[in-house]
Amino acid sequence: MTIVARPESRRARRADRPAARRSGAPRGAGSPGEPRRIGWLYVLPALLVYGAFLLWPLVRGAQFSLYEWDGLGPATWAGLSNYGEMLSDPVLRGSFGHLAVLIVFYAVLPCGVAFVLVGAMSRARVRGLAFFRTALFLPQVVAMVAVAVAWQWMYSADGPVNGLLRALHSLGLPDWSRGWLGDFTFALPAVGLIGTWVNIGLAMVLLLAGVQKIPRELYEAARIDGAGPVREFWTVTLPGLRRELAVALTLTSILALRNFDLIYMATGGGPGDATKVPAYEVYNRTFNTGEVGLGCAVGITIAALAFAITAGIRRAVEGRPDRAEGRA
């Protein structure tokens, strides 16, 4: 709240300040529309709630991460050693590696697939678009826990996935059936594909909204200039969808970062440590093993990562609007 409000008020004040000084008018009684101090009063209720339930826990979490604490007895000051342990503990380090894999499955893959689909759809009017949009978005509406339970059955020994693979086997292909979520090699990609399934709909809906906003004239102009479907995609669709793509990538990456429920329900981090992710470890270390400081350190790191990834995506995808428009 404060962060959003500040740049504007600062700019306004700076522009206004010389005039205000010259006339000797009291601050806060400027021209209409200029932010006044009473504005703080208006945002105060929201600010209090925001501070109490978001900022305060964040500050406390950061503080806890500097202590060695079992959650019960007295804590001892640990400095940055929890962060050091986070980097040296092979399980925790591994969990960040798994996160990187999951970001590919949760963000890159769905956005890529959705992008290509939308690119194809942009060339022609699709019948029943509203229906497809709803159907694709449905996984987003279902609670993640329900998704996890459903997919656990899909992947189970006698589930549909293995049923299909056995049917293929009977047609002469090698037997690929296995206990997917209990397999050291395939558990992580199997969980990742659930994320892909969930997030394609979200990315698709966002991009579809964006593509409808691109003027048809641009496509017509491109076609008159002799652009084929691929050229058209690169010169019209992609630049026109930059912002939507940034939003889709950001949202899906954040989903990957805070991916706890799916892991907790579907695999519990197993087999071994094969599907442990940082968000799961925050819970595990804090509540199961009594390493509250370490859990908080991981949590703070996730927050910092979320911040960095969001900022990174903004810069990479959305950051150069002039060039994007110029190319279009």
Place this chain on the structure above:
Amino acid sequence: MPMRSTASGGTVHGSGVRRVGRRTVLAAVAVAALGAACAPGSDAERPPTKAPDAVETDVAKAGSVTLTVWDQEVQGGQRKQIEKLNAQFQAKYPNVKINRVSRSFTDLQNTLRLALSGDNPPDVVEANQGYAAMAQFVKAGMLLPLDAYDQVYGWRKRYPKGLTDLNSVTSDGKLIGSGSLYGVSLNGEIVGLYYNKDKLAKLGLQPPKTWGEFEQALATAKSKGEIPIAFGNQEKLPAMQLYGVIQDQYASKQAVRDLVFGKGGSWSDGPNVQAAQKLAEWARRGYFTKDANAIKWDDTPANFAKGDGVFMFGGTWWASDLMDKMGDKVGFMLPPPAQAGGASATMGGESLPWAITAKSKHPDVAAAYIDFITSPEAMDVAVETGNLPALAPPTKKPRGALMNDILAAWNTLSRTDGVTPYLDYATPTFADAFGGPLQELITGKTTAQQAMRKAQDDYAAFQKKK
């Protein structure tokens, strides 16, 4: 803090005054907040020890009391047991109202920490045994030592030493099995061997009398296309229980107890590695349900009841469910001993102990309540509601062949002192640190030596930290 920052903001000149001032204020507020927020956790105040003659045993004299009790008895028979006992207690002492809060085992584990560290904890809680729970709570001074009450009510006399040891810990939380008593349990638990009587008959086999016969039976079952052992290990804990049963065949019960409670020994000792090798061998020979690491623990008895498995290692907590599904077709026995007629040892113990919180305002009433629900009459209630009471019930007999099997096994085990503790008591992180490598061992991704080495690493690290 905020005072000082305003002053420093005032020394800055020019047009930046307001801006810098505000930023400094914000920063200062953040710093002040950090400073004001004292270090997490509070110093442990040891609960005062009470003299036995100061204990008031007459609950009626306590006046109107509301006793808040947190338990995890949410499953069928156990829920009925507690409901019945609570009703009886309140009928006996109308001045006491029991405010019962029941949660599933996992939920209780997760919320108990927070509840105990708060200012207003419940009076009576079920706090799990082991270094991950009870020992930590005791170390933090959150549970009341029950020695004074024990002298009045005689709990240590009522229960075998093996069982009260499980609920005892030194006040620094460093050694389970010594120190003060911190809780009393209601029900017994054994991890034993369930067998499908129909399947055995079809294979032409008798329930095995020795460990050797048992392994032969496994080979026979496998060769005739049956699944020898129903096994689901997604949660990692099942493999630790299975390992523990095998370990009891190779290591002496005292060695296992000492190891789990941190009194000596190493997980990479010879017998412990041998046990892991046996587990790996069974897996290699295909004695377990296929893809066991992908099957949920709770699905194991369901699969076994369906006929997917001749044998199944499992806790007595599955008995009532299995009896409903299989009737008289299911039997239960202790893991067979090396020699026929020898004494069996297996993992087990007792249900979660009922403990009194250090901040409880009615510790005497709480103690009377715990005494009431663990009395001989309460053991009758346990049998009536289909549970395995920790002590022999004075009058009631269990119904059904399976419950009789189980009660007989429990009595044998109590008589021969053959109970070994659950392995996950060993360290707070053991479920992952040992359960994970066991999952790898079952799939052949690691060797017995490596798996036990990993367990020992975690164990040694905890012993050092403790």
